[in-house]
Amino acid sequence: MPWFPEFSTAIELARRDARAREQADPVAQYLKALYDGRPGVLEKAWPGDVVVHDPRAGAIHGHRELRTFIHDNREWMAAHHSRLKVVGSITVGGRAVVELLVHVLHEGREVAWPVAVVAQSVDERSVEFRTYCSQWPVDGLRHIRPPVLEAGAVETTDVVARYLDTLAGGDAESIVKSFEPDGYLQEPMDTVHRGTAELRAFYAGSLSAGGIDVQPCAATDDGTNCALEYNIDGPPQAGLAVFERGADGLLAAVRLYDDITR
Template sequence: MVWIPQIADLVDRIGAADLADALRDPASATVPVALDDPEAGRISGVAVLAAWLEVQDTWRAEHKVDIEEVATTIGARRAVGEWIVHLEGPDGERAGVPVAVAVDPASKLPVRIHHSRWPLLGRHVVRRPMLEPDPAVHASDVVGAYTAALDAGDTAAVVAAFGPDGSFRGPSEETYRHAGPEELTELYDALFAAGGGIPLKLCTVTEDGTRSAFEYICDRWGDADLPPQPGLAVCTRGGDGLILSARMYDDVEGPVE
C-alpha cells in the first residue's frame, strides 16, 4: 500500500501527459488508466482509482512518509522509477520500503508497482503476475551474463559480472546490502544452496545505456517450484562496464533467505 505521487511526474517525462493528468486527478481522465499495487491488486476505473488515491493520501500522512528518489531509467517505450519510502511503523520506529514502478503507457496495465511487503508486515505475500514472460526479451551484455549466471546457480559467474565495488540490495532496505566480492560470494552461495539457480523469466527490459531494468516472473528456486510471482530488478553499470549495483523489488519467498 505505497503510492508515490512522483509517479505522475515520471509519466510526464515520457510524454504521456494524458495518463499523468489522470493519475493526478482521475475525475479528469481522458484515457483509460489502470495500475497494480502489491496490496490492493488491480485498480482501474475513475471512481475506484480516486477513492484509492484518497486513502493513500491519508496513509502517507498518518505514517509520516518521506520519499527518497533512487534512480530513473527511461527507455524507448517505458520508464522505471525507484524510490525508498521512509515511514513510521506501528511501534514508532522508522522503516524504509524500496519501491520500483514501471510506467508503460502502451500497455493495458500502464502502471506496475513493485515492492516487498516484508518491511511492512514482517512476512512475504505471494502476488499474482502482472505480465506474461516474453521469450523475445533478453537482457544485454553484462546484465545478460548476470541473469544467465543466476539461472545456472553459478556463484563465480555472478560475482564476475560485478565490478570490484559492486553491490546487491534485496527488496528490503539498506541493511540488506551486500558489497564487494567476498560478501557477494557468501550471499549467492547461500541463495544457491537450495539445489540450483534462480531462473527469471523476463517480461520487459528497459535500457538507458547506464541502467538496465527488467521485469520478470520467478516460479522456480533451485529444486523447488514456486507459485509464479512478479518482480523487477535494476542493474547499474560502472565505468568498467561491469555491474556497479543491482537492486531487486519482489516478494518472492524461496526455500532459502
C-alpha cells in the first residue's frame, strides 16, 4: 500500500501543527490548567518533560507530579477565592513572561497579589515554568527562596544596566535619576512608590545598609520591557524584576517579584 507512508506522515504533521498552536501561548495554557484543575492541556501540548518551579510547592518534575501539583493548587485557589488578571506580557524567542495580579481572600479581606510566570521552551516537546512572587500577601511571612537558576553571562544594557550598577553601589540619588519624573517602583506586596520624592525615600531606606548586588540569571527583553531573573546573596535568593522603559530612555516603572527583605 504505497499511500500508507504518506498517510502516516500527514497524521504526524497534523499532530505537530496542532501542538504548535497549543504551544503558542504556554503561560495561558499553564494558567488555564491551574485555574481549571486539569493538567491535560499541558500534557497534550508538552508530551515531553514539564518542570515547574513554584514558590510554595518547590520543584515539580514530570507529568505525575504535575497532576498532583495542579490538583492541590486548584484546591488552594478555590479556598482563597482566587481571581487572575493578566497585566502585562513579554515574549522573545522560546521564553515568555506574564505579569499577573491575583486577587485572593486572606483573613476575611481581598488582597491584590502580584505574580510573574516565566515559560521557557527547552525543546519542541518540553517546557519549564518558573513563578516569582512574595508570599507575604497570603500568609504574612517572608520565605527564603533558594536560587532557581544559576547566575550567568547575561548582558543588560542602557538604563537597566545603569540601574543595576547604581543599586550595587548603593547610590540612591543616581537610581532615582534613572526614572522618569512620574516613574514608579512596585514592591512585591503591591505597594507603589511613584514620583521623585517617594522613590528617593524608598531607595534611601532600602540602601541605608549598603548596595544590593543583583546577579542576573536570564533576561527576556523586547526593547520596551525587560524581565530579569536574578539571584541576590545573603543568603542566596531568587527573584524577578520587570523594567519598563519610557519614551525618553528612562525607566517608567520597575516591578519586583520576590520575597527579599530590602
